[in-house]
Amino acid sequence: MNRPVLQIENARAYYIVENNYVRAIDDISIVIREGEVVGIVGESGSGKTTLSNVMLMNIKRPLSLIDGKVKLYSNGNVIELNKLSREELQKNIWGKETSIIPQSAMNALMPTKKIKDSILDVMKTHFEEIHEKEIIEKVQARFEEVGISKDVIFRYPFELSGGMKQRAVIAIATLLNPRFLIADEPTSALDVSTQKMVLKTIQDLREKEIVKSIAFITHDIATVRQIAETLVVMYAGKIVEISSIEDIIKEPLHPYTRGLLFSVVTPEPEVKKRGIYYIPGTPPNLMYPPPGCRFHPRCEYKLDICDKEEPKLKDVNGRKVACFLY
Amino acid sequence: MKSYALKPFLKYISRKFIFLLVTYFIAITIVFILPRAIPGNPLSTLLRQIFQQGQANPELIRSVHKTLMEEFGLGKPWYEQYIDFVTRAFRGDFGTSISSYPKKTLELIIPVMPWTLMLLIPSIITAWIIGNTLGAIAGYKRGSFTDRFTLNFSLIVSQIPYYWLGMLLIFTLSVKLHIFPGQGGYSQGTIPTFTLKFILDMLYHYILPFLSIVISALGGWAIGTRVLVIYELDADYVNFGELLGLKEKTVFRYIFRNSILPQVTGLALSLGGALGGALITEIIFNYPGTGYLLFRALSTLDYPLIQGIFIILIGSIYLANFFVDFLYALIDPRIRLGQSEGS
Numbered sequence: 001m002n003r004p005v006l007q008i009e010n011a012r013a014y015y016i017v018e019n020n021y022v023r024a025i026d027d028i029s030i031v032i033r034e035g036e037v038v039g040i041v042g043e044s045g046s047g048k049t050t051l052s053n054v055m056l057m058n059i060k061r062p063l064s065l066i067d068g069k070v071k072l073y074s075n076g077n078v079i080e081l082n083k084l085s086r087e088e089l090q091k092n093i094w095g096k097e098t099s100i101i102p103q104s105a106m107n108a109l110m111p112t113k114k115i116k117d118s119i120l121d122v123m124k125t126h127f128e129e130i131h132e133k134e135i136i137e138k139v140q141a142r143f144e145e146v147g148i149s150k151d152v153i154f155r156y157p158f159e160l161s162g163g164m165k166q167r168a169v170i171a172i173a174t175l176l177n178p179r180f181l182i183a184d185e186p187t188s189a190l191d192v193s194t195q196k197m198v199l200k201t202i203q204d205l206r207e208k209e210i211v212k213s214i215a216f217i218t219h220d221i222a223t224v225r226q227i228a229e230t231l232v233v234m235y236a237g238k239i240v241e242i243s244s245i246e247d248i249i250k251e252p253l254h255p256y257t258r259g260l261l262f263s264v265v266t267p268e269p270e271v272k273k274r275g276i277y278y279i280p281g282t283p284p285n286l287m288y289p290p291p292g293c294r295f296h297p298r299c300e301y302k303l304d305i306c307d308k309e310e311p312k313l314k315d316v317n318g319r320k321v322a323c324f325l326y
Numbered sequence: 327m328k329s330y331a332l333k334p335f336l337k338y339i340s341r342k343f344i345f346l347l348v349t350y351f352i353a354i355t356i357v358f359i360l361p362r363a364i365p366g367n368p369l370s371t372l373l374r375q376i377f378q379q380g381q382a383n384p385e386l387i388r389s390v391h392k393t394l395m396e397e398f399g400l401g402k403p404w405y406e407q408y409i410d411f412v413t414r415a416f417r418g419d420f421g422t423s424i425s426s427y428p429k430k431t432l433e434l435i436i437p438v439m440p441w442t443l444m445l446l447i448p449s450i451i452t453a454w455i456i457g458n459t460l461g462a463i464a465g466y467k468r469g470s471f472t473d474r475f476t477l478n479f480s481l482i483v484s485q486i487p488y489y490w491l492g493m494l495l496i497f498t499l500s501v502k503l504h505i506f507p508g509q510g511g512y513s514q515g516t517i518p519t520f521t522l523k524f525i526l527d528m529l530y531h532y533i534l535p536f537l538s539i540v541i542s543a544l545g546g547w548a549i550g551t552r553v554l555v556i557y558e559l560d561a562d563y564v565n566f567g568e569l570l571g572l573k574e575k576t577v578f579r580y581i582f583r584n585s586i587l588p589q590v591t592g593l594a595l596s597l598g599g600a601l602g603g604a605l606i607t608e609i610i611f612n613y614p615g616t617g618y619l620l621f622r623a624l625s626t627l628d629y630p631l632i633q634g635i636f637i638i639l640i641g642s643i644y645l646a647n648f649f650v651d652f653l654y655a656l657i658d659p660r661i662r663l664g665q666s667e668g669s
Contacts (some may be wrong), residue, residue: 058569087574095571102569107562109579112587112658122570156659173570 002033004073006055006098006180014055014191016061021287023051024063026237032180032255037206037214039228039245041221041260045283047237048216049103050218052182053217057081057089070099074179096126099211100144101186101202105169116153119172126176139175145208146171146201147159153256163298165193170201181211199227207242224266225249233257236284236294239313242320251320292322301325335655335662340652346644353640354415358408361629397422398630420634425626432621439538439638441511442615445532446597446604454593456540457547464548464580465555476548484545490540492610499534506534533609539604543596547589555586563600587658593666594650597643 013025016074018313024047041062042048050063059065070081074097081093110118123130137234146167156163166186174181183202189197205211218224224231224245229249233241233256241254252258259279281298284290290297296306303324311322373387376385395401398421402410414420420431457480464476500508512518512528558581567577605617612618616635623631657663 052340056569058565090568090571090573093571094569098569099565100569102562102566104562108566110563110567111660113580114659118567121576122567122572125571125573156663158662160662169566173566204523259432 002035003035004031004071006030006032006215007070007071008055009069009072011054012066013050013059013063013068014066015050017287020287021066023237023289024286025050025054026053026159026289028068028234028237028239029141030232030239030242031237032213032215034212035206036230037203037216037228039224039231040215040217040234041219041224041231042234043260043283045221045236045286047235047286048219048234049184050237051126051234052100052184052217053181054214056181057084058094058098059155071289072180079212090125095122095176095178096176096182098182099172099173099176100182100184101166101173103184103186104189105127105166106162106189109170109172114154114156114167115172119153121287122175123173139171142171142175145204145210147197162190163197166190166194166198167201170198170205172203177210179186179212181205181214183214183216186216186224188218195223195316199223199256203227211241220264221261222266233260236289237286238294238322240295242313244319247319253316253319254323255301255325259298281297293322337654338662339652342567345387346648350641350644351412353644354412354637355408357409357633357636357640361633362404389419394427397428403481415637420637421630423623423628423631425623425628431631434631435634435638438614438619441613442604442608442617444643445535445608445613445615446539448538448544450593450597452536453543454547454589454596457544457553458586458589460544461548461551462555462578462585465552465559466578466581467546468556468559471607473552474586477552478547480552482545482550483541485548486542487544488538489606489610491542492535492607495534496610507531508534511614527648535607535613538607538611549594550592551589554588555581558585581658582621587654590650590654590657594647597646597650 005261008028010027011028012023015022015024018027028051030038040048040051051269053059053063054065056064057070063326065082068082071091072081073263079097080091081089084093086275087162109115110121112119116139120130120135123135124306134268139153143150143152146203148164148167148171152160152164152168157168160168162272166189170186186202187198190198202214202216206214216224216228221231228245231241232239233248233254235256241252241257243253248257250262252261256279259277261278262274263279267274274320279298284294284297290307290309292305292309293311296302299306305324307322313320313322313326348503350643373391377387412577418432423429423431423434428512460476467473467482495506495509499505506511510531512524512531516524516527518524518528534616561581561584564581566575567580572580577669604615605612605620608615609621616639620632620635622628623635
């Protein structure tokens with residue numbers, strides 16, 4: 001097995017709302033290894049974006065890391081991100097070691113500056129002395145690598161199309177060759193053909209070893225199966241299943257994973273035959289999560305134990321699932 | 327790259343300029359109609375004054391009336407009067423004052439204009455800069471002590487009526503403590519000259535009216551900008567910038583630059599609105615500006631003078647707006663370049 005790049009141990013991250021907790025991330029452990037693309041899927045409100053903030057330790061009120069560790073492995077050293085201050089993270093980690101393609105890349109670029117000037121601002125933050133011409137040449141090379149014209153950097157963000165903007169964001173996010181990259185729903189605002197192009201761009205990032213590993217966050221299993229090897233399925237702030245993507249497609253273990261997989265609408269004939277499927281009910285209020293397994297109120301296979309005890313992740317044929325059925 | 331950016335910019339500015347001419351035309355039309363819609367005749371007011379001064383000679387009155395009718399062009403049909411008025415207004419001729427007959431209204435207005443502009447432009451801009459900076463810092467440090475202090479201070483200050491603040495300043499700093507003079511634009515008995523002595527004397531008189539406008543205006547700016555900044559704090563480009571490691575200083579600069587845009591429009595409106603507000607400030611401080619002149623014109627029903635002042639005020643508000651549009655195009659590329667997107 002490859003060396004780990006980022007490791008989360010027993011993380012609990014709660015939103016503190018009027019003396020109450022919203023348990024957005026509840027006891028989650030993940031290891032992301034070198035060369036890996038890990039897909040993280042779940043419905044809206046399952047804690048995916050909170051998890052991405054925990055991975056980077058971008059903890060802003062009202063979010064708070066209650067418990068757990070976030071470790072970054074960098075050239076043989078282990079950096080505990082949860083022990084660093086925001087200033088230290090900003091100075092030494094963000095943009096250099098880690099980076100993110102944000103959820104809404106459409107508005108992720110400073111709107112009233114030319115892209116070139118935004119990039120120079122990032123560079124000025126990380127290096128004391130910069131040679132503008134040299135940097136621009138490097139940046140232009142990176143822009144061409146992700147498939148957009150090098151002249152784009154002399155434009156304003158509002159002059160670009162959605163797909164161009166998304167790829168410009170990818171280029172900027174990976175300028176300093178970060179070890180670990182989070183892609184947070186990078187394709188959800190794009191049309192299907194542009195989605196493919198962006199997915200290909202993200203794949204290239206790893207193949208060209210611009211980044212070591214990627215956490216690809218999405219609600220769309222159909223998208224993530226094209227890019228990830230491992231899939232982490234989240235439900236209501238918990239991990240319910242971790243498996244290789246082939247295994248999950250072939251045989252989803254957790255009832256929630258099954259539901260998620262069946263809700264994918266594809267033009268294949270079997271989908272037409274079985275009709276459109278959705279998971280009945282809604283995700284729970286995480287201020288008062290249901291006892292036992294958090295999925296039990298919506299589960300077709302509910303057992304007596306499900307609303308009494310919390311299922312732990314256990315190994316089933318080399319896969320991991322948190323369900324009493326196994 | 328240069329010509330690429332310049333062409334839409336020129337187009338934008340020329341479009342604004344044409345718009346400015348059209349609105350100026352509409353404004354002088356309204357200024358023409360309004361006094362004529364008021365019942366009564368400005369000449370009879372003047373003639374009655376002559377009566378009251380005891381000059382009851384009917385021959386004299388008839389000749390005065392005839393001269394005045396000709397002078398003010400009131401004998402002609404309304405459309406001729408209108409064309410006359412518009413052509414003269416575009417040439418900058420607003421007729422003769424009634425109360426200070428036979429002085430031209432412009433001769434009365436031009437000497438007082440610099441006083442008003444000198445008082446208003448620096449004070450409004452100072453209030454704008456201080457208020458926006460305070461508000462931006464408060465918004466950026468939302469929830470901190472700085473934020474709470476600035477918000478409360480701004481709320482109190484913005485609710486103080488500016489004329490009351492002016493009177494309070496006169497009462498405390500002038501009448502009681504004798505630190506600053508309480509009235510006038512310069513010491514009585516001196517003649518405006520370009521000497522250091524006079525300029526210092528003028529600045530000394532300037533401080534209180536200046537302060538009264540700055541203090542009462544900055545609170546509103548601070549409150550507005552604070553909210554705009556708080557909206558901007560969660561913007562996607564802020565989050566992305568932070569996660570790329572941008573320094574707090576740089577992020578603050580980004581937020582400030584983008585949230586200040588609506589306030590630039592606000593600055594134009596306030597430059598316009600404050601010209602009316604300065605009327606009362608100038609009366610309180612006995613300050614020799616257009617506001618004070620307008621006050622005198624209104625109390626003597628000097629219609630040509632009122633018209634002249636209004637046209638000049640409207641004109642300067644338009645110019646301020648035009649200037650701000652120009653500024654807006656400079657600071658927001660979306661406005662400048664957006665013009666070419668449709669074509």
